[in-house]
Amino acid sequence: MSAMYKRKSNHKHQQLSFLAVACSVFLVGACSPSNPQHSSNDNTTAKLMASKQQTILATHPHAAQGEGKPVVYQVFTRLFGNTNETSKPWGTLAENGVGKFSDFDDTALQSIKELGASYIWYTGVPHHAVINDYTEFGISLDDPDVVKGRAGSPYAVKDYYNVNPDLADDPANRLAEFEALITRTHAQQLKVIIDIVPNHVARDYRSLSKPEGVYDFGENDNTEVEYARDNNFYYVVGESFKVPVGENGYQALGGESHPLADGKFNETPAKWTGNGAREAQPSFNDWYETVKVNYGVKPDGSYDFDTLPAEYANKSLAEHAAFWQGKSVPDSWIKFEQIVHYWLDKGVDGFRYDMAEMVPVEFWSYLNSSIKAKNPEAFLLAEVYNPSLYRDYLKLGKMDYLYDKVEFYDSLKLLMQGKSDAQPLEDIQLALADIELHMLHFLENHDEQRIASEDFAGSAEKGKPAMVVSALISKSPTMLYFGQDVGEDGSEETGFGDPTRTTIFDYAGVPAHQRYMNKGKFDGAASSESEKHLRAFYERLMKISATHPTMLGKYQSLHSLNVKNAQDDSVNSYSGSQFSFVRWNENKALVVISNFSEDNLPSVTVNLPISLLTQWKLNEGEYSAIDLLNGFAYKMKVARKRSGASVRVQLNALQSVVLEIDLNEQAQ
Template sequence: MRISIYQVLPRLFGNLNATNQKGGTFETNGSGKFEDFTPERLQEIKELGCTHIWYTGVMEHATKSAFGSKIPASNPAIVKGEAGSPYAIRDYYDVAPALAVEVERRMEEFEALLKRTHAAGLKVIIDFVPNHLSREYASDCKPSYVKDFGEEDDTSVPFAPDNNFYYLPEETLTLSCGNEVYTETPAKATGNDQFTSHPSHNDWYETVKLNYGIDLAGDWSTHYNPVPDTWNKMLDILNYWAAKGVDGFRCDMAELVPVPFWQWCIQKLKKVYPELLMIAEVYQPERYEEFVLAGFDYLYDKVGLYDLLVALLKGRASTNDIGGLLQSQERVKHRLLRFMENHDEVRLASDFVVGDGEKAFPAMAVTALVDGNPLMTYFGQELGERGMDEEGFSGRDGRTTIFDYWSVSTIREWLLSNGQKESPLRARYQSLLGLAQKPLFAEGSFFDLNYHQPHFAARGLYAFLRAYGKELALVVVNFYGEGQTVEVAIPPHAFEVVGLSSEVLRVTQWPDGGETFVRLFSDQHYQLKVPAYGVTAHLFTVNRQQ
């Protein structure tokens, strides 16, 4: 099966509390729970066409909420929003208490979620945050043999190979939030590589940078032998979650962690868990091959196809650019995770992109059908979620908050309808993701047709072929708001590349399911209709040339 990931924040997914007070507390606005992912809900996600769920925000992170005497609130000065960032980890060996019905049994509830997810035929991905952690990191759930981060550091020096943190020995960091003040002596370097005791509001001021054996504050010398203490600590954390049955990790800001660590770590992990899925958040295409060679299965494709398609939706790019972009990714083309939304990016249906999920559907169709790479859908994307709420720390920015307690209206209404609410967009996503699983699209070869259709770009059209075995697909995507009848010329070279003969072919039309028979000839103009903001695929059963 082709990997198809459904990214979801449990904190928001099952929260049916519609209070949605701006900056509201846990008590006021509520929180979703692990138990909200019932067998029925998991089945709906599977039926959408997904194979994996990325549960975002599972590990315990800094928050302004207290959960009994054993889990106090973090200092408000180092928490973004009321709920806090899922990427300011406070305990790598624990789960977020807000996600549990019974806080004392929170790990049992997560383990039960793992079992339910697997029973539904889905695999589980969680975040691994290796570059930074909360300024108030303190694990109360770590194994007895584990020392906390920084517990044995020499804080009198800026850098030491076995220190977990970087220090500014003569300086004190002070952060404030209202009447609350947080101080840290000596100051530690901030998560986004800021070696200052005065990080700005735009820095990752709530986090501390982890030391992997590079003297970042000095001469950038590397100290990997013997293996730095941080390396061993991180490997232990990954083994801990993999042993529980987690099937994969989305590795946050992997490019800020040295590649030699990933090579060492992934090799050791996969000796024990050979099927473990490792996904790297990387934004530097010139470095992609480094991370592939280090052992990552897949890398984020944000600055490639995603950026191009968003520009296209905004009228700032041409459909003719798609083929060239795909060609530029040839060296790592099977290693890129395709998506059109995630927690970092602006919602497609927001006012900042196209304002309507239907108008964005062509971009998802291209993402899903041009190759067999892993796909990702962000919860609510399939319902046209606009992300235009002003939740608190997260303003009206077109993103669904990761910092606040909130309830997402599209998801809430879908859940309250028990999946019975009509959602034409969701039906289109389900049909598209189902089509993307066919071997023709999951494994087939690709041939760009737009360069051979001189007027397609001006009409917002993109055409291509996919071929596999005795099957061929002609796909035309329409980025315009009017339906179009188009004539596609298939050049002689395409016949050679896909091994197409000119015998009678059975044609199945997607998505309407109609059938007919045709005979294709080189440079013949083949006619089909494409709906507004839609996609049409004609699936041919062909005889391959011998």
């Protein structure tokens, strides 16, 4: 990742170096990225894909109420409803404003549903460290020397049994206000996801709201030893914590005076830092605002708990739960089990697990089988960046979904930037065919650069073909980040860190989203024309993703076949800058063609392989092909004896077509 975001990061933007540490100390398996084989022969590709897909479920475990698949809408909760346009760097809550739970009224929730959403991931809900005075509510002050930004990182959780007081109209009633939000969300037929951050907690973790019989992290630790299995933290024995030295003139709160901003933080003995740094004074680029949680992994990387036999990759959730029944497990495992059950009891429908691969897979078997015993429909999404570990965390760890970031998202980003062609997309889908259902797709989230930012694509329009491919290529859920649908560019300088990513550390407004929100009307009346058109595009696309029956059907790439065919056809404009595939079930087919080029293409012919025509049992003639995205009508031509088929379209710059074909239609 860029040097800029090393400073801004809470938890993963020095990704490669941190994962190397994690893989060598805390994880099972090699840490080399997978290398999908390139497929040059269409028939071979189809056969390999069919073979790999044999184990995939016919229906989606979390399918939407229609016939499509889940859409997760991620909101950064404290920014979503904020109408204040000041956005002063390092501005206070009073100066820059903050969004509230109450901003998610029926109108707001309906606007989210219009994007096909079935789940809302409310990011930043658990009470994390903030620079605000809530002492009248019994909440201790947080020290700016170990808080990133003024509003604080949502990944430095201070109290897992309550919610961020910034988000409440009445901080004393904050938990009840979140419970009311859960009720409102459910009333709109939407489900609720919140964050669980298993790898680390805030340096000053203390829960005011923990249930009877629950103890704080570290409360009963033996601090005279570096490690003990049932300690929640690791300790630098005999040394006190030292605040890291800032870089490039950095000062907490931008240099503003604060009674606790003195370059000191009282912690004796010092604890290991969240990314595994073991020094009493971590680097400024370490996750110094957090402390690493101990899961029974000794400092040498060996395990102090029962390992999970390899055959459990093929065993049920009930069998996983039975495996752990009666076994002694580290105290931190029990604490997180108590936390997730607490939130399940309040109506939360699922969890997004931060940096799950930095926690042993056995813990996930223990936790997730426990969750599913309480709520079999719970939605479990994990951030895992190492492709060699994907199957372990799905099959042994019993995750529902993982980010498809390192392979699919990264390849799409390079294609959008003009640094690669489209072939890797076909190769990746083939390599992941056995688990594609479980690989969540996205183009934006709170960690990634905004599409419209200069460092990514420089234009939200360049996200259109990528979003079509990302949303429609697989059975996996699609995720949208708030503001993505109106082209938010993340260009504001807000305090901790630099632009391109909408801040997760400071109070701010989000301009393009604020224009769409229009003072709470959520009607887009204040949006620019380009923003209105982009929002309409996202609504049409995500409706297809969320409801079209072919989304749970079969897939085949058409790309390499058509690149090869176009080489022998001087009229056909198809190239490595386009990407095409087909999705189908027994009744319908979608032929998807996306143009990543900024050139208009007057004639693009996409050929379909004979194998598909045989499966579809189509006869010679013409079939209607209606573009669901743009409303145009095309024809697919099938040659004699199903010897071939093709459809010819015109594609403008960055345009996609999604052609629906009725497989029961009689040829014309």
